[in-house]
Amino acid sequence: MAENKVPVLETKKLGINFGGLKAVSDFNIQIYEGELRGLIGPNGAGKTTVFNMLTGVYEPTEGTVLLNGVPLNGKKTHQFVAAGIARTFQNIRLFGQMSVIENVKVAFTKDVKYNLLDASLRTKKFWKAEREMTDKAMELLSIFGLEDAADLPASSLPYGRQRKLEIARALATDMKVLLLDEPAAGMNPTETAELLECINTIRNRFGIAILLIEHDMSLVMNVCERIKVIDYGITIADGLPEEIASNPRVIAAYLGE
Amino acid sequence: MKNNKTARGYLVNTLVIAAAFILFQMLTGIFGGEGDFKLVLVPSLWQCCYLILLAASLNLVLGFLGQLSLGHCGFMAIGAYTAALISLACERAGVFTDKAGLVYILIIFGCIIAAGLLAAVTGLLVGIPALRLKGDYLAIITLGFGMIIVNVINNLPFCGQDGLSQGSAAASLYKTGLGFGSKAKVTYLWIALVVTIVCLTLMFMFVRSKYGRAIRAIKDDEIAASASGINVSSYKVLTFTYSAFFAGVAGALYACANSSLSTSSFAFTNAGILNSTFVVVMVVLGGMGSLTGSIVAAVIMFFVNYQIANGSWVAALPPLINGIFKYPMLVYAVVLVIVIIFRPRGIFGTYEFSLVRLPEDIKKARARRAAAKAERKEAASHG
Known part of the structure; x- marks a missing residue:
């Protein structure tokens, strides 16, 4: 990661309060193009809250979200998506x-591009x-091996394929940044392995940045280049997977002291 | 280029509509446009036309967008009064010199379009604040707006109690403009049919485009829709406005078909065929999310309503049962309950009737039924 490059997604001192509760505070992250970042933490640590701030669902009470250096303050969810942040x-x-x-x-x-008139007159x-x-759409579906199911109702797909x-x-x-919220939740090991392959494929193919929330440690340790750990809304560690695995504060947060 | 199947679909539909139209004209020739044909069939068709438009347009909001609106007749009232007032103004200005002329027909179409536009503007103004709410709250606020609209019209000096609603005055108000007599209804039936077909086509085109996809996505999951880049509130307001436009057009057709207008016929408390709950019943009966279902349901409900009001068999019933028919809302409620019990998703569900796909669909339905039967048999043999 060259220092002079502008990160695709950057947050500066991002924080949110719900009433008197500080759910997340001082959250800083820089994600560069093609990078795969992991965000982990025990239950209730504020991971999904971070996601909700990164997608405009919650408006942060402090700090900013920047996409390619452009701040996205006060925008709505669909404007975040239009700017280039997508999520699951x-x-x-x-x-x-x-x-x-x-x-x-x-x-x-x-x-x-077409408008209501084009649609009405079928131009x-x-x-x-x-x-x-x-x-x-078919091209995208074929990447995920879903082209045979194109005309089926989405609810009829099995769980793993619904994820895909x-x-x-x-x-x-x-989008430029993809946020995946626990993509392996509820999956069996085979499905998780398939998903892993999927994530690698799209990363190589689209060259996008991915931020991944995950409970499945093996998945996170396997695919993520860097991992950020939060607990009670505060960043407690940030580094390479090996560093995280041996970090005493992380172990304490997960297993208790 | 469109694919061949779609092109064939358009062609088949156009041909069938044209054939039905020619057939109808021939029937008119045979019956000479007199008797029951003139006094029953044609007025019924007029009524069916505006009920179909009303049900189909509400289906856009209720079935496709998934928002419960109970003020739909308010927009219809706006359409009806707009058309009537423009027609009245033209008459007073002396434009209607010749009732059969081209100018006359142009003005009628002008009235209909203006009615739709004004209803759409009102829909936009109501929709922007109202659609911030959801579910029951939206239902209540639209119900309120429907009542407000009716009351405002009622109190406007030029169209309220002292204006268009006076029965005796109404006949003279409409000397040459809208409010067709039974003979003019036969002559200008084509206007109602053309307007209905064009409007339904526009609604189909809307539903089968990115707009339709977006609003069905909003119905399924608003959060996911906005996370897919859809501006939920603007699509909601757009659909509400679009739907109000067609309700206004339905109102204009109503003004054409009736010799007098009264706000009480659009009021929520109206026990007749034109109140907003009745329209909701039509949509639910036909299937939320099926425009063809709404068409069928509108015709069925018209028939039920007609039979209650005019059927000789109703009068012949014993007084105890006969009494129920004095309260048509009770009958509609029973119809609705029966539909909900036996077909909870309405007659059509989300299925759209299509001439081109009909053989295919019948085959599929048969296969499904056979599969269900086999399953039951197997279950029985195990049990």
Whole structure:
């Protein structure tokens, strides 16, 4: 990581209070292009709260989120997505009644050029945009091996494939940073291994930055280049996986003193 | 280029509509546009047209966007009064010299479009604050707005109690403009049919585009939708406005079909066919998320309503049962309860009827039924 490079995603002294409770404070992170970062911590440490601040769901009470050096203060979730931050959810949130391919197409919506008039009159522009969208969606689905399920309702997919679809949908927003909230939660070892492969594929293919929250230590230790550990909203460690694994404060936070 | 199947679908639909239209014109020729044809069938078709538009437009908000709005008839009232007032103004200005002329038809269409536009503007103004709420709260606030709209119209000097709603005055108000008599209804039935078909097409196009996908995504999961880059509040307001436009058009058709207008016919407390809960019943009956379902449900509910009001068999029933039919809302409630018990997702669910896909769909439904039967058999043999 060259020092002169601007980080894709950067936070400066990010913090949030819920009433009198300081849920997260002084959270600083710099993620560079192509980097895979891990964010871990015991239950209730504030990991998902950080994610919610990074995606505009919560407005931080202090500090800023910068994307490519541009601050995103006061923006709404969909504007964060438009700027280039996409996420998946801890408990899968797909559009269950819609088909698999439609789930991906929804994420293209913000980039589609045609307007209501084009849609009403079915102009050439409409057909062209729709066809391009279908092609792009199929391409994304094929990366995740979901192309055979394109027309099935999303809710009918097994758990592991739903996860993959959620990642595919996040990728469809054409983001620069991907935030994965416990992608391996509830998966068996085979599914986790598949997911690992998936994450590596998209990283190599799209060259994006990924921030990963995970409980599955083997996954985090295997794929992440650097790991950040928080507890009670405070950063207690930040470093290479080996360093984290032997850090006494981290061990204390996880196992108790 | 569109794919062949879609192109074939458009072609088949256009041909079927054209064929139905020609057939209808031939029937008009045979019956000479007299008798029951003139007094029952044609007025019924007019009524069906605006009920279909009303149900389908509410379905955009209720079925596709998933937001409960109980003020839909308010927008219809705006449409009806706008159309009537413009027509009245034209008449007073002496534009209607010739009732069959091109100018006349242009003004009628102008009235209809203006009605839709004003309803849409009101929908936008109501939608911006109201759609910040969800669920029951949205239902209550839209219910309130519906009542407010009706009350405002009622108290405007030029269209309230002393204006258009006076029965005796109404007939003269409409001497040459809207408010077709039974003969004009036959002559201008094509206007109602064309307007309904065009509006339904527009709604289908809306639903089957990025807009439809976005609003169905919002219905399924708002948080996930905004995390996919969809501006949830603006899509909600857009859909609400779009839906109000068609409710306004339905109102204009209502103004065409009735010789007098009264705000009480759009009021929430109205026990007749035109109140916002009745429209909700139509949408639920047809299936939330199916425009073709709304069309079928609107026709069914019209038929039920017509039979309650005019069916000779109702009068022949014993007084105890007959009494129920004096309260049409009770009957609608029973219809709704029966539908909810046997088909909780409405008659059509989210299925859209399609002429091109019909053979395919029938095959699929048969396969499903056979599979379900086999499963039951197996379960029985195990048990």
